[in-house]
Amino acid sequence: MTMNAEISEARVHDALDNPFWSSLQSLHGDIALRAGGVSRYPAAYAPFLGVASAHDDVAAGLDALVAPGESVYLIGVAPEPPAGWRLEAFRPLAQMTRTAPLPVADGPEILPLGEAHRADVLALTALVYPHYFRERTMDMGRYFGIYQEGRLAAMIGERLGTGECREMSAICTHPDFNGRGHAGRLTAMLTNDTLARGALPFLHVSHENPRALHLYERLGFRHRRDIGFWSLRRV
Template sequence: MSEGDLDNPIWASLASRHRALALGADGFARYPAAVAPFLGFAAAAAAAGAEADAALCELVPAGDTALVLGAAPAVGPHWRLRHLADLAQMVCRAPIAAGDAAGGGEAPIVELDAARREDVLALTALVYPHYFRPRTMELGRYFGIYEDGRLAAMAGERMGTHGYTELSAICTHPDFLGRGHARRLMALLVNDNLARGRTAFLHVSQDNARAIELYRRNGFELRRAIAFWSLNRAEPASP
């Protein structure tokens, strides 16, 4: 699997590891809206004209918004394509030393299964809104740390190909910041994926200096800036 797949990560994920979840045809695919808001397309589909437009209409119903990473497709005038940001795409090619990730004390790391879904949705709604959906946990494994009966921090796997796994929803409740929880969770996921022959990558706002510094300290390197877009249908003009 080529590293070039990271230039088009949504399509690469839907065409490989998440093929069973993919909705679409004619070079376009998306996740079910309850899983994730992401839309991907093969490079050739970006300039497919009327065929691409018809495929998009099937995948993005009126009133819905899809999110795109990388190059944006050419769309007709009845679509609104908005550039949201350029994100930093970072990769980690080496294990995170266990000693570097042990700052979270004795609180155990637990796998977040369906029984803990409400805890996950509550934390992500607070500190990671918009992108985490009711079925997002179907995309990969999610792990968390509890303190005083509350989900203090979590991290998990979202998009992925056969050779790469995206880490996502790396978040800590404001009441539990500064305890090393995010570092421990990243170490678990990075090291386990490397053992499986997969390289971890992630996306972060270029304005989020605190998060970027955390990732750099734990071995992540900037691979590239990648464009982040929203796509939705324009409302028809009133008669």
């Protein structure tokens, strides 16, 4: 079984090359904030902003959407920063994809996570995934978790995406439950579900997190490209 043949390869590649912009124009268009060729997520969802092209004049849009002193993040495409803005490049992220299902190891029950679990999700992400998870990030897609000993031991969720591709994100495990295979089990489950829905699963991982990078490589994810990653701050 492989990814749905009807998925447009060109559209997938365009979306993956500029994932914040693509998601804000499609899957998350109903929550996008837009001005002057710039789109961003409301701060309660994610600190992410996208532009269609690195060559557009986005000064007016940035001024309208980003508060003084606020930092936002971009992946794949970044504009030339206007006067009064500081663009900082981080080490590019590894963008990885999988086009075929994975075996799902036996293990504890995987539960859909909802409003009743929000406090547990926010506590876990604050501990091990603190930089980009916000109060309403869970509203950007579906989330799943494994509970053990009455605690949220591990979780995974959906974040960016279009009709043709879907990002897996916030794949994290509480330090007390490391080494039990929870992250791999969750990743395999959601990979297979995404493929069954006719979309390409993808994820981003830092090269500075070799443990996670090796996990996805071991599961059979393909390194599609290194993708630029920046912060943009209004000063």
